[in-house]
């Protein structure tokens with residue numbers, strides 16, 4: 063969706079024209095209608111009216127007031143098509159209840175996005191506050207409840223900022239215009255003669271004021287029932303932002319330091335049981351037989367077998383674990399062959415869906431190149447390892463299923479649960495309290511289905527919380543990649559031909575941003591032996607790693623400085639600006655001229671993905687004896703259009719860099735015979751305090767450009783910059799993630 | 813065979829009859845409904861289950877029930893004095909030392925324990941002490957600033 067911006071009306075513009083659609087805006091903007099609840103609030107339970115809760119439902123939940131519904135047809139269609147199959151959208155629902163203005167002055171804003179630490183709650187609160195002209199603290203943001211919230215798609219692909227922020231701004235601006243309209247009609251004054259501040263509309267010439275809350279209960283609001291709001295409402299231009307663009311902190315932060323916030327895994331219902339699910343001993347193993355009696359004999363334990371699904375539920379996690387252990391010991395399994403983590407790259411290479419896709423269409427041009435380089439890069443399967451493991455609490459009541467869970471895809475879960483239990487949409491409700499990390503790892507509903515199965519069998523609410531070992535073993539992985547690149551330089555040292563194949567991990571950022579005459583970049587699917595799925599920037603990390611390492615190799619082959627070589631192939635002004643600034647901040651040119659201390663090196667990399675741009679320069683040292691690479695300093699410049707919340711963006715950038723260090727240096731799943739051999743924080747070493755290098759972060763604000771998401775792309779430059787620095791320090795090219803010194807012998811220079 | 817343990821949690825006496833091997837973490841979360849203490853690994857590797865036991869930093873996930881008998885436990889819910897936050901909680905808020913906040917209770921209690929054992933820690937002591945706690949949001953720089961702030965405040 064494109065956010066429309068109009069400046070203040072020209073002097074002399076007729077009042078009525080303010081907020082009127084112009085031709086271009088009309089089809090992109092929200093059309094709001096208003097209805098008023100004059101009834102008093104009752105404390106009856108929420109009626110189960112389906113995810114398109116009716117107005118009565120809202121009033122019962124949110125209290126008396128005005129409910130602003132917004133037409134979001136275009137925005138919806140765009141979101142669905144951009145975020146692809148995993149959007150959890152596609153309901154064709156184009157009227158959404160977005161904003162409720164309560165008679166008590168509380169403003170509720172509803173979004174299907176969720177909060178997992180990435181900052182959506184603060185950012186969306188700012189967006190609504192900006193356009194409503196109210197203090198952000200007066201807004202209550204209801205997120206991720208399929209009964210109440212519009213389907214804003216999966217919280218993924220850095221789409222909250224470019225898609226949901228505009229949707230919320232449009233709705234909030236429309237709501238403000240409605241309220242202004244009501245006040246002006248009451249007073250018989252022109253709409254441009256009033257001011258709105260802190261939820262109060264003022265008419266300075268007559269000194270009259272009215273609050274949003276007062277309007278919400280006025281008779282005028284009742285009369286305005288269903289009256290369409292002015293369409294094509296303009297949103298606040300960047301230079302007039304008061305709340306957006308500031309480092310507004312997460313609204314519910316206090317509850318996080320007191321322990322009062324209830325994460326999904328913290329929820330307790332009366333009579334609730336704790337569930338555990340039987341897992342195969344290895345990937346692909348088939349259950350032949352199991353004796354459930356040992357668990358059935360235990361007090362208060364519920365045991366369920368449905369086909370291959372075997373689970374237990376008990377009053378405590380400890381009892382459930384013991385019951386599961388007792389039956390697991392009786393289980394007989396038939397194992398299936400499975401490649402090991404060292405064999406997996408050949409395995410993937412051999413099983414590409416189409417061998418023909420591997421061929422270089424520019425073989426002729428390659429033949430004419432002055433110099434040809436051909437290399438293979440590999441990236442390992444890794445896990446997201448979210449702080450909070452998969453968890454779900456399920457409750458059945460009168461044929462309705464409610465699940466509280468941690469997911470980035472509330473509406474996706476809603477559909478999955480509906481399919482799994484053959485339930486019509488209005489009988490399923492998914493509620494997502496703010497939870498502990500996702501990183502693209504929480505899109506599939508397995509724990510929710512497990513909890514719902516057990517709850518149905520037990521006739522009581524059941525909470526299923528995956529152990530860390532389950533999370534490492536049975537959650538989907540970031541796919542491993544084999545990336546083959548063949549590149550040819552012409553006599554002038556320019557890249558003339560580029561053939562880039564990503565096997566298995568994906569198409570994100572597979573295209574090169576560099577200017578190359580004969581350029582073939584392709585993702586070729588294979589047959590993954592592990593469950594794989596999305597991860598912060600998907601395959602962009604792998605693709606950018608391979609490309610930026612190869613750019614360094616080509617620079618060396620051309621006898622050029624890595625920075626100059628990249629700039630010589632870059633037409634994109636944003637990437638050039640970001641790369642040049644990173645080099646300047648790091649003093650790249652100065653440092654390149656100096657002799658580095660033995661065992662130390664510098665490297666750089668840049669990249670673009672999801673419409674944002676990043677560049678990193680790093681300084682590292684190597685300890686051959688310990689087989690260790692230490693990252694000492696990272697300078698990173700990041701640009702994502704206009705910055706909505708600088709402090710939050712800075713945290714996302716730092717989070718990406720440090721998380722990226724894990725995948726760059728250490729993280730990889732090690733498996734053999736279908737068993738994960740390092741499914742523990744004791745063996746799978748994620749970054750810790752001591753790994754934090756000196757960080758020099760620069761956010762470029764690009765005020766002319768719409769804000770885009772920033773929680774993913776900053777991760778893609780760190781690994782290649784490190785690998786390139788390792789070359790600078792040792793003369794060795796390490797063409798794999800994790801980058802291990804042991805992968806290339808000292809003295810091995812090709 | 814179940815045993816009965818008596819201990820105090822956040823100053824209140826509690827008696828629990830349970831399996832001696834059951835983790836203190838489960839007792840806090842499931843029996844006493846004090847869910848501020850989190851599960852992260854169950855193996856002592858991540859620190860999100862940190863509580864104070866007789867004033868000492870303790871990982872509740874690897875502390876069996878029998879070891880909590882007659883002990884005084886403090887969880888995140890017991891740090892604030894009514895509405896008045898503990899200075900370490902204030903420091904975490906002031907430095908924005910949380911993203912998802914899942915690791916936050918453990919980080920705060922680990923810092924409280926640090927200040928008890930090393931009232932004036934060096935940078936190296938801070939790093940060594942905190943290194944047992946994982947933040948998967950990788951908000952380490954802000955958390956370190958919060959710890960440093962708490963150290964400064966404690967010095968006053």
Ligand code: FES
Pocket residue numbers: 850851852853854855856857858859860861862871872873874
């Ligand atoms: S849950 Fe106790 S250390 Fe991880």
Ligand code: FES
Pocket residue numbers: 179449498499909910911912913914915916946947948949950951
């Ligand atoms: S803030 Fe999310 S794990 Fe630390």
